[in-house]
Amino acid sequence: xxxxxxxxxxxxxxxxxxxxxxxxxxxxxxxxxxxxxxxxxxxxxxxxxxxxxxxxxxxxxxxxxxxxxxxxxxxxxxxxxxxxxxxxxxxxxxxxxxxxxxxxxxxxxxxxxxxxxxxxxxxxxxxxxxxxxxxxxxxxxxxxxxxxxxxxxxxxxxxxxxxxxxxxxxxxxxxxxxxxxxxxxxxxxxxxxxxxxxxxxxxxxxxxxxxxxxxxxxxxxxxxxxxxxxxxxxxxxxxxxxxxxxxxxxxxxxxxxxxxxxxxxxxxxxxxxxxxxxxxxxxxxxxxxxxxxxxxxxxxxxxxxxxxxxxxxxxxxxxxxxxxxxxxxxxxxxxxxxxxxxxxxxxxxxxxxxxxxxxxxxxxxxxxxxxxxxxxxxxxxxxxxxxxxxxxxxx
Amino acid sequence: xxxxxxxxxxxxxxxxxxxxxxxxxxxxxxxxxxxxxxxxxxxxxxxxxxxxxxxxxxxxxxxxxxxxxxxxxxxxxxxxxxxxxxxxxxxxxxxxxxxxxxxxxxxxxxxxxxxxxxxxxxxxxxxxxxxxxxxxxxxxxxxxxxxxxxxxxxxxxxxxxxxxxxxxxxxxxxxxxxxxxxxxxxxxxxxxxxxxxxxxxxxxxxxxxxxxxxxxxxxxxxxxxxxxxxxxxxxxxxxxxxxxxxxxxxxxxxxxxxxxxxxxxxxxxxxxxxxxxxxxxxxxxxxxxxxxxxxxxxxxxxxxxxxxxxxxxxxxxxxxxxxxxxxxxxxxxxxxxxxxxxxxxxxxxxxxxxxxxxxxxxxxxxxxxxxxxxxxxxxxxxxxxxxxxxxxxxx
Numbered sequence: 001x002x003x004x005x006x007x008x009x010x011x012x013x014x015x016x017x018x019x020x021x022x023x024x025x026x027x028x029x030x031x032x033x034x035x036x037x038x039x040x041x042x043x044x045x046x047x048x049x050x051x052x053x054x055x056x057x058x059x060x061x062x063x064x065x066x067x068x069x070x071x072x073x074x075x076x077x078x079x080x081x082x083x084x085x086x087x088x089x090x091x092x093x094x095x096x097x098x099x100x101x102x103x104x105x106x107x108x109x110x111x112x113x114x115x116x117x118x119x120x121x122x123x124x125x126x127x128x129x130x131x132x133x134x135x136x137x138x139x140x141x142x143x144x145x146x147x148x149x150x151x152x153x154x155x156x157x158x159x160x161x162x163x164x165x166x167x168x169x170x171x172x173x174x175x176x177x178x179x180x181x182x183x184x185x186x187x188x189x190x191x192x193x194x195x196x197x198x199x200x201x202x203x204x205x206x207x208x209x210x211x212x213x214x215x216x217x218x219x220x221x222x223x224x225x226x227x228x229x230x231x232x233x234x235x236x237x238x239x240x241x242x243x244x245x246x247x248x249x250x251x252x253x254x255x256x257x258x259x260x261x262x263x264x265x266x267x268x269x270x271x272x273x274x275x276x277x278x279x280x281x282x283x284x285x286x287x288x289x290x291x292x293x294x295x296x297x298x299x300x301x302x303x304x305x306x307x308x309x310x311x312x313x314x315x316x317x318x319x320x321x322x323x324x325x326x327x328x329x330x331x332x333x334x335x336x337x338x339x340x341x342x343x344x345x346x347x348x349x350x351x352x353x354x355x356x357x358x359x360x361x362x363x364x365x366x367x368x369x370x371x372x373x374x375x376x377x378x379x380x381x382x383x384x385x386x387x388x389x390x391x392x393x394x395x
Numbered sequence: 396x397x398x399x400x401x402x403x404x405x406x407x408x409x410x411x412x413x414x415x416x417x418x419x420x421x422x423x424x425x426x427x428x429x430x431x432x433x434x435x436x437x438x439x440x441x442x443x444x445x446x447x448x449x450x451x452x453x454x455x456x457x458x459x460x461x462x463x464x465x466x467x468x469x470x471x472x473x474x475x476x477x478x479x480x481x482x483x484x485x486x487x488x489x490x491x492x493x494x495x496x497x498x499x500x501x502x503x504x505x506x507x508x509x510x511x512x513x514x515x516x517x518x519x520x521x522x523x524x525x526x527x528x529x530x531x532x533x534x535x536x537x538x539x540x541x542x543x544x545x546x547x548x549x550x551x552x553x554x555x556x557x558x559x560x561x562x563x564x565x566x567x568x569x570x571x572x573x574x575x576x577x578x579x580x581x582x583x584x585x586x587x588x589x590x591x592x593x594x595x596x597x598x599x600x601x602x603x604x605x606x607x608x609x610x611x612x613x614x615x616x617x618x619x620x621x622x623x624x625x626x627x628x629x630x631x632x633x634x635x636x637x638x639x640x641x642x643x644x645x646x647x648x649x650x651x652x653x654x655x656x657x658x659x660x661x662x663x664x665x666x667x668x669x670x671x672x673x674x675x676x677x678x679x680x681x682x683x684x685x686x687x688x689x690x691x692x693x694x695x696x697x698x699x700x701x702x703x704x705x706x707x708x709x710x711x712x713x714x715x716x717x718x719x720x721x722x723x724x725x726x727x728x729x730x731x732x733x734x735x736x737x738x739x740x741x742x743x744x745x746x747x748x749x750x751x752x753x754x755x756x757x758x759x760x761x762x763x764x765x766x767x768x769x770x771x772x773x774x775x776x777x778x779x780x781x782x783x784x785x786x787x788x789x790x
Contacts (some may be wrong), residue, residue, distance in 0.1 A: 025582070029601050043760070046589060052645035075647060077577030077617070079589050093645040095578050095689070097589040108644045137758045144760045152790050153601035154762035157691060160594035161759060165583040182472030183490050187420070190561040194441060194474050194492040199555035206424050206548035222472070249503045251448035290438040294490070296552060325744035348783040349720035349746045363532045364556060365438070365539045367549035387449060388743040395547050 002338040003378065004305070007271040007279070011306045014267060014283050015314040018171040018239060025159040028151045030212040031169040032315040037145035037155075040162045047098040048072070051130040053094040054111055054118045055102035057083070058127040067119045074099045089118055098131055105130035148316035170315035173239035175215040178231075180246040180255065181294055182222045187199035199364060200292075200299045207303045207394070211311055215242075223251040229382045232262055235287050242307065245294025248278040255291050256280055264289055272338040272378055276302040296364035301339045301373055304392045324353035324374060324391045330383040337378045341370040342391070353391060370381035371395045396774065397698070400734040402666040402674070406701045409662060409710040413566040413634060420554040425607040426564040429751050432550075433539035435557045437530035442493040444469070446525040449506055449513045450487040450497035452478070453522040462514045469494045484513055493526055500525035543711035565710035568634035570610040572599045573626075575641040575650065576689055577617045595639035595687075595694045602698045602789070606706055610637075613736040617647040622660045627657055629680050637702065640681060640689025643673040650686050651675055659684055667773055668732040671697045691759035696734045696768055699787045719769060719786045721746035725778040732773045736765040737786070748786060766790045 002010075020034045030313035049055065056068055068089035074081055083090060083101035090099050098105075107130065110122045138144060144158050151159075151169070159167055185191045201217040208215045218228050218234075227246075234241055246255040247269070256269060264282040271279050276298040280291035280330045290300040290307050309319055324344060332338045344351035354375045356366065372393040376383050383389070397405075402547060415429045417612045444450065451463055462486035469476055471490035478485060478496035485494050493500075502525065505517045533539060539553050546554075546564070554562055580586045596612040603610045613629075615622050622641075629636055641650040642664070651664060659677040666674050671693040675686035685702050687694040704714055727733045736749035748769045751761065767788040771778050778784070 026597060026600060039760075045586070045591065052643055052648070054447050073646060075577065075617070076645075077579070077590060079587070091646060093647060094643060095576060095591075138760055145763050147761070153598045153605070153695070154759075154765075154789065156601040157598035157695070157759050158763055160582045160597045161592055163582055163592055176489045181490060182470065184472070187555045187558055189438075190558070191440070192474070195472060195554050196490075197558055199552040202421060202555045203552035203716075205421060206551040210548070222470070238764070247487060248447055250471075251468060251486060252488060253447070300548070300552070320741075322741055323744050334717050346717055346746065347491065349718050349748075351741065351744045351746055353744075364549070364552050365533055368540050368544070368553055369449040370549075394549065395545075 001270045001272050002268050003191045004271055004273050004375070007268055007281075008306065008309065010267050010334040011281065011310045012313050014288060014327060016173065016239060016288055018173045018314065020168050021171045021297055022166050022168050024205065024295065025156065025167045026162050027157060028159070028167050028169050030152070030154070031151050031165065032317055033145060033147055033151055033155070034170050034316070035148050035168040036143055037158060037164060039138045039140055039142045039144055042139050043137045044132050044134055046080070047134050048132040049094055049096045049098055049105055049130065050132040051105050051107040052094050053092065053107040053130070055099055055105050056089045057102055058084040058104040058125070060087055061104065061125055063121070067117050070113070070116050070118055079221055079328050086393075088219070093119075094105045103128055103131070109147070115131050118193070118270070128299055132332075150317060163338060173311070173314070174237070175199045175208060175240040176238040177215050177217045178234070179217075179219045179241045179244045179294075179312045180227065182252070184219060198294055200294065203296070203300055204242055204244065204303055204356060207300070211308070213311070217253070222246065223253045224258065227254055228261065229257045231258060235262065235264070235284060238287060241287060242303070243289070243291040244299045247280045247291045247293055259289060259291065272335065273339060273353045274334060275339065279306070281306070297367065299366060300394075301392070304373070322391050322393060323388045324351045324372070326383055326385055326387050326389060327352045327354035328385050330355055330376060331381060332376055333381050335378055338376040339367060339373040339392070340376060342372050342374045343369065344371045344391070344393070353389075396665045396667050397663050399666055399668050399770070402663055402676075403701065403704065406663050406676065406705050409683060409707050410705060411568065411634060411683055413568045413709065415563050416566045417561050417563050420551065420559050420562045422729075423554070423562050423564050424548070424551060426546050427712055428540060428542055428544045428546055428550070428562065429565050429711070430563040431538055431542050432553060432557060432559060434537045435531045438528050438532045438556070439529055441475070442529050444487040444489055444491045444493055444500055444525070444526040445527040446500050446502040447489050448487065448500055448502040448525070449484045450494060450500050451484045453499040453520070455482055456499065456515070456520055462512050465508070465511050465513055470677055472535050486513075498523055498526070499728055500741040512784060521595055533739055541550045543713070545712060547623055557736045566750055567608045568706070568709070569632070570588065570603060570608055570635040571629045571633040572596045572610050572612045572637045572639070573629070573714070574612075574614045574639045574689075575617055577647070577692045579614060595689065598691070598695055599637055599639065599698055602695070606703070608706070615639065617649070619649045619653065622649055623656065630657065630659070630679060632683060636682060636684045637698070638684070638686040639694045642686045654684060654686065656755060667730065668734060669729060670734065671700075672731070674701070676701070681779070692762065695762060695789075696787070699768070699789060701749045702736065717786050717788060719746045719767070719779055721747035721769065721779050721780055721782050721784060725750055725771060726776060728776050730773055733771040734768040735771060736761060737767050738764065738767045739788070740787070746782075757761045
């Protein structure tokens with residue numbers, strides 16, 4: 001049995017490279033950027049009018065001139081025009097190129113326009129005001145988005161601005177999720193007295209959907225030859241296999257044995273944690289195998305605590321530990337890391353975690369009442385209200 | 396001009412009901428539940444073995460018996476079997492029904508098995524241990540998930556468990572996103588000197604994708620008759636129209652005029668905020684119109700500050716204000732609510748917001764460097780490090 005820290009260390013040293021693909025930028029939301037995005041031109045690409053109003057030559061204003069004949073209109077999207085007489089003005093629109101021979105914009109709110117003449121009603125005018133200067137935001141060649149950034153709405157906007165209609169992102173792993181257990185029946189079946197419906201594969205599908213990974217699922221009976229032959233095929237076809245169940249000490253927990261027989265290198269089996277202790281992990285050259293214990297909360301927390309960081313590191317994303325303040329005292333005697341379910345409250349900038357007791361690792365419904373797990377280390381028994389500890393959020 | 400508080404109040408009083416639809420449960424991730432989910436049976440549905448090991452009658456143990464003949468195996472997924480001789484035991488597997496005539500489970504780790512006899516190696520055995528009692532987690536008819544819950548992986552698991560292969564969720568609104576502005580060209584076009592590429596419609600698409608809303612987009616030239624006729628059609632076909640641009644004081648900012656001519660009831664125009672002041676909002680009986688100013692940051696922050704809460708309330712989701720601690724002093728003189736871009740850091744449970752100065756509302760690329768906006772109210776000028784204020788996250 002190894003500690004949670006050791007297990008995570010091993011997991012993060014076994015990351016995989018799924019490669020790179022080029023996809024339409026508008027499909028890249030939530031994906032991990034695999035190229036540097038640079039500016040294809042200065043931005044703004046021209047001296048840009050940033051207020052609707054009139055544009056004048058500041059020198060005329062400084063000399064005392066307040067009324068200006070309107071020589072024309074510079075609309076956004078029109079080629080730059082030129083003021084013929086520097087005692088005149090142009091009407092100019094937000095987003096337009098600043099016309100030639102003017103250098104200061106006065107917004108409509110401070111101007112009266114009558115019979116083709118604009119009169120400025122205020123005295124506080126700054127030379128060059130209301131102009132967003134060429135290259136002020138960024139210059140041609142500037143790095144706008146670094147490689148390995150997770151693409152959010154902000155990045156989508158920048159990709160559009162610089163004309164990246166296709167963008168390189170990390171390929172997603174091909175994942176097969178397999179449940180075992182003869183007591184399990186399908187979601188639309190009516191279970192017999194001694195049966196229950198499958199649920200773990202679907203929570204795993206959803207936990208992967210959060211990472212934009214589309215996975216496939218299968219259920220295999222507790223039958224050694226069938227299990228073995230199916231897994232042999234899946235090992236060839238997928239980057240990742242996630243299992244739920246059949247890794248503990250039961251008579252029909254064939255999985256560790258089969259995975260061994262199939263030549264998968266075992267990295268560890270059983271981690272000093274509650275819930276989720278009998279977790280098995282191994283790899284082949286092309287496939288990583290996470291075999292989670294079958295209790296619902298065990299599968300759930302292990303996917304979050306190990307598969308998620310493994311995926312993040314695999315695609316190049318930086319890992320950020322999150323923390324919260326314990327909202328009440330907790331005592332936990334076993335020499336195990338305790339993943340305790342908590343409800344989070346963010347008030348005045350303090351993130352507090354309130355423990356919610358469930359009925360053990362089988363109580364899937366308790367996850368509905370909580371938002372996260374707080375991770376209490378195995379080197380202590382008493383955890384005091386007010387202490388901060390790492391958390392793993394799932395909402 | 397109205398305050399941000401007044402604007403939000405009006406927005407939240409104009410929510411729409413998009414109706415309810417029934418969809419496959421595995422497609423419901425991120426959607427809002429529109430029915431109560433109750434237990435279709437007790438859970439566990441039987442006294443469930445929760446450890447692999449042997450099951451005995453505790454009375455025999457109490458009387459001093461330590462060795463038990465193994466009468467058979469109760470596997471998970473098999474119908475309940477009955478112990479014939481209460482001095483014997485069964486091997487039992489996690490997830491199995493507890494056999495008849497036994498009441499206590501001892502895990503394999505504490506037992507030696509030889510020649511069909513199991514010998515218990517420890518003395519600390521509790522009557523009834525390692526059994527997850529029928530109905531302990533919940534009883535038939537118990538509410539497991541309330542209506543109006545946002546469906547996460549935890550809820551997907553519960554839906555599977557209770558056999559809800561189809562589930563009622565809030566229908567998503569039909570949304571059309573329209574940009575205007577003759578300076579804008581497509582993402583895969585090379586702009587002329589005085590042109591830029593469209594980006595706001597795509598940031599809006601992504602901000603809606605985060606809510607699982609699939610939207611459509613259009614770009615309309617700054618031409619009043621064309622704009623008017625297209626909008627007239629869209630008003631009939633969509634639940635929501637989002638505009639970016641043409642709501643300020645420019646000569647070609649036709650939108651408020653057109654929306655008025657089309658009989659849309661204006662709720663407000665211009666909000667005392669920076670950025671995003673010229674925001675226009677109105678409604679018809681069947682359509683809600685959000686017309687955001689066209690600067691990239693203005694469109695972005697207004698979508699988050701108004702459309703998102705409007706959507707949440709429309710589908711029945713509770714609004715939760717988030718807050719963070721200001722990481723440095725800020726001075727802001729204008730009598731406006733200031734949506735200031737910040738980078739968030741969560742350390743020891745304290746969420747701190749560090750202001751990152753951009754180059755004003757046109758600087759879309761600055762959003763790449765930040766995670767959220769902190770909302771500084773219009774009734775103060777000095778905001779001190781250490782104070783907490785509301786935030787609007789976009790990562």
